[in-house]
Amino acid sequence: MKELDPNKLKQINNSALLALCILLILGGGLVWEVFTSSSKIFSYEEQTVLGGCGVTNNFVYETGNSPEGELLFQVKCQRCHLVDRKMTGPALMGVRNRWADSTDLYSWIKNSQKFLETGDKYAIDLYKAYGTIMPPFPELSDEQIAELLIYVSP
Ligand code: HEC
Numbered sequence: 001m002k003e004l005d006p007n008k009l010k011q012i013n014n015s016a017l018l019a020l021c022i023l024l025i026l027g028g029g030l031v032w033e034v035f036t037s038s039s040k041i042f043s044y045e046e047q048t049v050l051g052g053c054g055v056t057n058n059f060v061y062e063t064g065n066s067p068e069g070e071l072l073f074q075v076k077c078q079r080c081h082l083v084d085r086k087m088t089g090p091a092l093m094g095v096r097n098r099w100a101d102s103t104d105l106y107s108w109i110k111n112s113q114k115f116l117e118t119g120d121k122y123a124i125d126l127y128k129a130y131g132t133i134m135p136p137f138p139e140l141s142d143e144q145i146a147e148l149l150i151y152v153s154p
Pocket of ligand 1 (some may be wrong): 072080133148
């Protein structure tokens with residue numbers, strides 16, 4: 001059997017190492033991209049019943065681009081809310097589509113208990129379903145609420 005030339009072996013090893021390095025650099029760049037981009041992509045499952053069979057669909061949801069909204073969300077809302085799943089409170093993704101009147105939504109966020117006094121049916125049902133008092137946020141300006149909503153409900 002012909003012996004492999006050790007120099008040649010070394011060469012092969014070196015090119016494999018080089019290829020690995022390139023892969024690592026490219027991969028690292030991608031991971032960095034994902035961590036530094038301010039919009040987040042969530043994937044979530046939803047069950048639909050089609051003709052009696054439960055079908056699981058996978059969806060992706062991308063948050064809006066608002067670094068200020070994201071920060072406010074993390075500091076003030078995340079202990080009860082997630083974007084893509086319910087926790088103490090409902091998942092906030094797409095929440096704007098659930099409120100017919102955006103002024104009501106702003107009033108709710110500023111003071112949910114006070115808003116409940118208006119007798120709004122959607123809000124009352126929501127409160128009944130979750131049964132936890134959402135604290136008031138009188139310190140939030142309309143601009144800050146707008147940024148929060150851009151983030152969770154672009
Ligand atoms: C202490 C827990 C808690 C915190 C903190 C909190 N929420 Fe809530 N939120 C709730 C609960 C619980 C509900 C459901 C209604 C209820 O029980 O009052 C709710 C409901 C909502 C709704 C209506 C959701 C829908 O599906 O229509 C919005 C919008 C909302 N919260 C926004 C916010 C924002 C924005 C913040 C941060 C500034 C925040 N919440 C902080 C607990 C919280």
